[in-house]
Amino acid sequence: MPGAIYAEGLVKTFGNVTALDGVDLDVPEGTVLGLLGPNGAGKTTTVRVLTTLLQPDRGKAVVAGIDVLKHPNEVRRSIGLSGQFAAVDEYLTGRENLHMVGRLYQMNAKAAKVRAGELLDRFHLADAADRPAKTYSGGMRRRLDLAAALVVSPPVMFMDEPTTGLDPRNRQQLWEVIQELVAGGTTLLLTTQYLEEADRLAHDIAVVDHGKVIARGSSDQLKARTGGERVEVVVHQADQITPARDVLAGFGKGEVKIETHTRQLTVPVTGGAKLLAEVIRELDAQGVEIDDIGLRRPTLDDVFISLTGHAAETAKDEDTEAAEGRTPSKGRKEDTK
Ligand SMILES: Nc1ncnc2c1ncn2[C@@H]1O[C@H](COP(=O)(O)OP(=O)(O)OP(=O)(O)O)[C@@H](O)[C@H]1O
Ligand SMILES: [Mg+2]
Numbered sequence: 137m138p139g140a141i142y143a144e145g146l147v148k149t150f151g152n153v154t155a156l157d158g159v160d161l162d163v164p165e166g167t168v169l170g171l172l173g174p175n176g177a178g179k180t181t182t183v184r185v186l187t188t189l190l191q192p193d194r195g196k197a198v199v200a201g202i203d204v205l206k207h208p209n210e211v212r213r214s215i216g217l218s219g220q221f222a223a224v225d226e227y228l229t230g231r232e233n234l235h236m237v238g239r240l241y242q243m244n245a246k247a248a249k250v251r252a253g254e255l256l257d258r259f260h261l262a263d264a265a266d267r268p269a270k271t272y273s274g275g276m277r278r279r280l281d282l283a284a285a286l287v288v289s290p291p292v293m294f295m296d297e298p299t300t301g302l303d304p305r306n307r308q309q310l311w312e313v314i315q316e317l318v319a320g321g322t323t324l325l326l327t328t329q330y331l332e333e334a335d336r337l338a339h340d341i342a343v344v345d346h347g348k349v350i351a352r353g354s355s356d357q358l359k360a361r362t363g364g365e366r367v368e369v370v371v372h373q374a375d376q377i378t379p380a381r382d383v384l385a386g387f388g389k390g391e392v393k394i395e396t397h398t399r400q401l402t403v404p405v406t407g408g409a410k411l412l413a414e415v416i417r418e419l420d421a422q423g424v425e426i427d428d429i430g431l432r433r434p435t436l437d438d439v440f441i442s443l444t445g446h447a448a449e450t451a452k453d454e455d456t457e458a459a460e461g462r463t464p465s466k467g468r469k470e471d472t473k
Contacts, residue, residue: 139164140292140323141186146195148181148347155181156192157347163325163340165291168318170338171327172440178347179327180220183296186325187217200292218285220296220327226270230261230280233269237287248287255283258313260306274301282310286317293317295326299333311336331436341436345444355436362434362442365408367415369401372425377401380424387415399427 141163148156156178163169171179184190186197188208197204200214224233231252238248256265259279264272269280278301285293298314299307314337318324328334334341335355343351343358351358367387371380377394380401384392388403395401405411412431419426 140166140200141169141325142196142198143182143186144196146182146185146197147193148178148185148190149193154347156185156195159195159344159347159349161325161342161349163323165323166318166321167339168314168324168326168337170334170341171325171344172329172331172334172341172436173327173344174329174444177344179344180296181347182344183217183219183294183325183327187215187294188212214291216285216288216290216293218282218293218295218298220300224269224272224277224280224284227268229266229268230256230272230276230283231265233280234283234287237284241288243288251287255286259283260309275303275306278302279306279310282313286313289317289320289322291322293322293324295324297327297329299328299330307333331440335436343440343443351439351443358436358439359434362439365405365434366402366432367405367412368428368430368432369415369419369426370428371399371401372427374399376424379422380419380426383415383418383422383424386418387411402432405431 139162141161143159143161146156146159147154159178159182161169161171161182171182173179181190185192185195186199186204188204188211191205199211202210202214204211224230225236228236234252234255235248238251239245243251256262259282261276261279261283264276269277272280278298282295282298285295295314299310302310311333314324314326318337326333326337339354341351341353341355341358342349351361353361367384369380369384371377374396377396377399381392381394384401384403387405389406390404392401392403409431412429416426416429419429
């Protein structure tokens with residue numbers, strides 16, 4: 137049985153830009169799928185198709201058990217959406233915005249008012265609740281938009297880059313809100329460019345690039361694909377690089393990489409902390425003095441680079457390229473720092 141969100145072979149082109157090139161997804165009920173990818177990967181387009189805002193050229197989508205293409209109105213009643221760009225009414229106050237959403241979802245006036253109050257508190261907007269939204273900062277609008285998406289608690293939620301533009305404290309708070317939502321049984325698809333966010337929130341991660349899902353799995357599974365752990369050593373003096381390399385070569389499962397200017401050596405290993413202790417003993421026995429040593433697990437950034445050949449964060453000017461409809465075949469600027 138397909139999950140709460142299901143997509144098969146979604147294709148969407150805009151002129152000569154292939155935004156979606158056969159996207160398949162399956163999100164079991166009550167879980168979070170993180171759709172992770174750089175600018176222009178096709179994240180928003182996927183969300184727009186699944187939330188009935190955009191008709192795909194090909195493919196199939198089922199949300200909350202309802203066919204998205206055949207019954208879009210029914211799908212809309214079962215989902216909540218927080219888009220990439222906050223959709224609040226500028227001239228209404230925060231409270232009025234939330235109240236209006238409640239009324240649109242057929243809540244009675246009293247229930248809508250109570251719910252608006254709860255959400256304003258929860259998103260730390262109570263002080264600004266009675267000011268028009270046009271006076272809000274970017275982060276406040278973002279929070280108001282997310283609050284609006286939570287007025288009714290739909291069984292399936294979509295959040296497109298929910299924490300972009302939030303400061304660290306608000307990001308942390310939103311993560312907590314999301315975790316509570318999911319604990320309550322909501323199925324969530326969230327898009328993000330933050331690997332840390334996917335790592336923290338998502339049960340399952342789909343990495344998208346050029347309109348395709350190029351890898352799928354839990355964060356641990358994706359990390360394992362990158363080749364596991366590494367030992368990193370910084371030696372005290374440059375003349376100790378060679379003896380340190382000889383020691384590491386004896387333990388490593390691959391090539392020892394050396395960065396001479398930082399006196400850092402890195403080698404892929406298996407065996408975890410026990411092995412690390414052995415490496416330290418052997419370095420000591422060979423008289424190698426070390427400034428730093430550690431076992432490094434691959435980050436999702438490493439995973440992304442190994443899957444796509446580029447980092448998840450792309451150059452600033454790519455936004456413009458994407459907005460202008462850059463063709464996916466053109467090389468994307470790398471910003472691997
Ligand atoms: N309405 C449109 N008209 C033309 N091209 C579009 C349109 N919408 C999306 N595209 C193109 O489709 C591709 C995928 O865009 P999409 O917005 O889905 O990317 P994204 O992964 O959400 O990126 P970002 O991280 O920048 O939000 C891009 O190349 C974009 O330029
Ligand atoms: Mg987007």
